[in-house]
Amino acid sequence: MSDSKKEPMASKTDNRQVVMKIQEIQAKSIVNKSNLPIAGFSVNPYVGCPHACRYCYASFMKRFTNHSEPWGTFLDVKNWPPISRPEKYQGKTIILGSVTDAYHPLEERYGRTRMFLEQMQGSRANLILTTKSDLILRDLELIRTFPDPLVAWSINTLDERFRADMDSAATIGQRLAAMKTFHDAGIRTTCFISPIFPVVTDVFSIIERVKQRCDYIWLENLNLRGEYKSVILDYIKSQHSDLLPLYEDIYLKKENRYWGQLDTQVASYAESNGYLYLVAEEPFQKRKPIKPIIINYFYHERIRQSEKISKLSEQ
Template sequence: MNIQNITVKNILTKSSLPIGDYSVNPYVGCTHACKYCYASFMKRFTRHPEPWGTFLDVKYWQEIRNPEKYAGKHLFIGSVTDPYNPQEEVYQRTRELLIQLQGSGAAITIATKSDLVLRDLDLIRTFPRARVSWSINTLDETFQKDMDQAVSIPRRLKAMKTFFEAGIRTTCFISPIFPGITDIPAIVRKTRDQCNLIWLENLNLRGSYKQNILTYIAENYPELIPLYHEIYQLGSRRYWEMLDAEMQEFANEQGLPYLRNDDTIQRPFDAPPALVNYFYHEQIKQSAKKKERTCPNSRK
């Protein structure tokens, strides 16, 4: 493992994500080494020749000045790294970030696959609109271990329950959804009593990891080869359209709201969790950018 310290000018970056004004990443790289990680594109901006998951840059920045200027802004912590990767236990850069932002009035969402976040529960609960999400795209421990080196699914579920019972908003992030493998209803039933939101996001395959995943499917799920060929080589969206309809029906049966690209953070804490479909957020973002180009005053 190649770990090095780096100095950065700014730790907060304006974001185009549908759920945040700023993205915040205390590390470059991620040692959970998820085989499907979209964030592996970050290698283009580093000098690391090593495979994704085998290096970590630990960020150091000047103390955030006037943190209150972020009051009312939504900060998404962990858009291209896991802020609670195992090395956080030593370097504590995420904890330092939270300490610097404490009392700022910023809303924070933390995305992780770890239960190390439990260490900072008392700190996180001081933020008025805090939320922690755990990525859980399977209940099959064998598949999970094939895909990432993060903590087990039971440990993630236990951490989620602890935060929820402490009155901190939690999200079950069912992502990425592997066609024909991820059992969404089973995960929803397992987590619905310990989370406020359930996000659904499709598996996107691009770059260097596309062939790796397709090879894995061919070797371990050969019966799914035609489906993956249709989606990832022919570019069909038929599967996601069908799944969208199925999830709408399932949510209705379960008495859960079903929304598309709607964060719904203001819903009552004790309300049943909403299923939020982010299958199409890339298309929506592209459409919005096109609209801005044709109607430059549309956002004024």
């Protein structure tokens, strides 16, 4: 592990500036087995993320990496041994950026994500890349050398003010433009509407905005736990006080009816507009679909069961 250093880092999209603690660390391997249903392996070239999303579930990584600093103020830059026999990952699915954004602004300096892509040339691995950045445009030609890669951008609002309140990542406009560039280049793209803030996130407006530039639309609910639960509830109380009772029902009383209702609304919208609507599935078809495939990841069975119990209690 190298000595850490501290340096100011300004957001590219607002006036916030934080002091980042940066250090290089040695990893035993960069490719690890994944429990995610959509990928057998994961790659995270960094620990931490300068995007500092206030709702980030990956902040749990602090517990395992000896970091006491606030999420978004530290970055561990990984070094790793050369990947032996990259071809052993042929046909395997690797998700790049499951607990970090592999294209956060400091990737431009340290280049660990690009180094991984270069080391995996010829492997014929299936890549899924998730990001909130347009820096990924730098690697478009490298990414397209992999068989049928899939690139997903997280977008949970079209309101730049709300976006700036929640993260220091690229603007929504920058994400949409990058998505279109990849889509026009024939690379499969996903709009990951996540996390969906009840009422605040207008799912249908986002779908209408992205439908010509993506092949999949993933939906995921806001899940509050750990230290950021109170952060988000305090934000709602301050900025959307009229919604506080709803958020308390969902996140304090564990009432999931809102998600069941939204599921019904999305299903109706999809049927009316000719979209394939799936629940907790991922077809990953090789051919680009004519219309985006909408996929719901609302912890569906649990929510439907909860809603059923709630309805029975009213009878």
